[in-house]
Amino acid sequence: MAGISDRKTKTKTLNLRLPIHASHLPQHPHLRTHRSPRKKTPKSKGGSEPATSTLPAAAAATNGPRLAHPRTVRPGPEAPPNGPPQSIRPSLGSTGDFYDVAFKVMLVGDSGVGKTCLLVRFKDGAFLAGTFISTVGIDFRNKVLDVDGMKVKLQIWDTAGQERFRSVTHAYYRDAHALLLLYDITNKDSFDNIQAWLTEIQEYAQQDVVLMLLGNKVDSTQDRVVKREDGEKLAKEYGLPFMETSARTGLNVDLAFTAIAKELKQRSAKAPSEPRFRLHDYVKREGRGVSCCRL
Ligand SMILES: Nc1nc2c(ncn2[C@@H]2O[C@H](COP(=O)(O)OP(=O)(O)OP(=O)(O)O)[C@@H](O)[C@H]2O)c(=O)[nH]1
Numbered sequence: 001m002a003g004i005s006d007r008k009t010k011t012k013t014l015n016l017r018l019p020i021h022a023s024h025l026p027q028h029p030h031l032r033t034h035r036s037p038r039k040k041t042p043k044s045k046g047g048s049e050p051a052t053s054t055l056p057a058a059a060a061a062t063n064g065p066r067l068a069h070p071r072t073v074r075p076g077p078e079a080p081p082n083g084p085p086q087s088i089r090p091s092l093g094s095t096g097d098f099y100d101v102a103f104k105v106m107l108v109g110d111s112g113v114g115k116t117c118l119l120v121r122f123k124d125g126a127f128l129a130g131t132f133i134s135t136v137g138i139d140f141r142n143k144v145l146d147v148d149g150m151k152v153k154l155q156i157w158d159t160a161g162q163e164r165f166r167s168v169t170h171a172y173y174r175d176a177h178a179l180l181l182l183y184d185i186t187n188k189d190s191f192d193n194i195q196a197w198l199t200e201i202q203e204y205a206q207q208d209v210v211l212m213l214l215g216n217k218v219d220s221t222q223d224r225v226v227k228r229e230d231g232e233k234l235a236k237e238y239g240l241p242f243m244e245t246s247a248r249t250g251l252n253v254d255l256a257f258t259a260i261a262k263e264l265k266q267r268s269a270k271a272p273s274e275p276r277f278r279l280h281d282y283v284k285r286e287g288r289g290v291s292c293c294r295l
């Protein structure tokens with residue numbers, strides 16, 4: 001297995017890869033625009049990393065990923081209160097897209113697990129092959145989905161997995177309606193760090209945030225070191241919906257975001273007339289295995 005630290009990496013601003021308009025970027029004081037050397041992905045065990053504790057309340061949850069522990073919310077300078085989902089009335093987004101309701105989704109997980117690639121695959125239908133360019137700070141892309149006749153806008157925040165940007169990311173958790181937590185099936189450390197990420201989420205995110213666990217790079221069958229069953233077991237332990245994905249082939253990528261959008265839309269409905277959407281069941285039913293797709 002090629003460890004993350006073994007790879008040829010380069011760090012530069014995400015803007016170079018995601019050509020979003022500069023005016024869309026939050027003026028966060030921690031946002032960096034300079035290149036800096038890549039550091040090894042932090043380990044959760046020991047050191048200054050978040051303690052690796054379990055989330056018993058989350059584990060007990062059977063109907064979703066709610067983290068029931070009381071927590072201290074530490075909003076950052078750019079984190080407005082996370083109220084209910086935005087306006088149900090049709091709105092015109094800054095990119096000219098009409099939407100009925102909008103939500104914020106955050107991608108989190110160790111550096112190199114494929115967060116940026118997953119977002120680019122979902123937004124543009126392409127895969128960013130080649131030199132790994134690590135995200136600096138945080139950035140976002142918008143995509144409007146048609147969910148059962150309603151235009152649902154997802155504002156998807158792509159965070160930097162490197163430890164040195166962690167304080168930047170913390171400031172945005174509170175504003176997120178949903179989190180996609182990724183590990184890399186070819187990198188055991190990234191899987192072992194999931195518990196630490198959950199602890200961090202428990203501390204900084206909203207209590208009712210929608211959370212899904214994704215094991216990415218499932219196309220790399222030769223390099224797999226985390227079994228699918230281990231991912232499923234961990235997800236079950238914490239009451240999380242789980243899927244394996246590939247930003248390279250696109251396997252389950254649209255499904256992951258669509259599932260999140262469906263769940264958020266359902267939650268935003270004031271008087272839901274339709275049958276209750278069940279995120280766990282939907283993901284289990286619709287998720288596809290590796291064998292379905294060739295490279
Ligand atoms: N085989 C394979 N490689 C992938 C996949 N997703 C990402 N990669 C590769 O993994 C490396 C890291 O991908 P990124 O998306 O930049 O990782 P990241 O999680 O955004 O990393 P940070 O920005 O540092 O937090 C790149 O070399 C990608 O080409 C995947 O699904 N399959």
Ligand SMILES: [Mg+2]
Nearest residue numbers: 115116134135
């Ligand atoms: Mg990235």
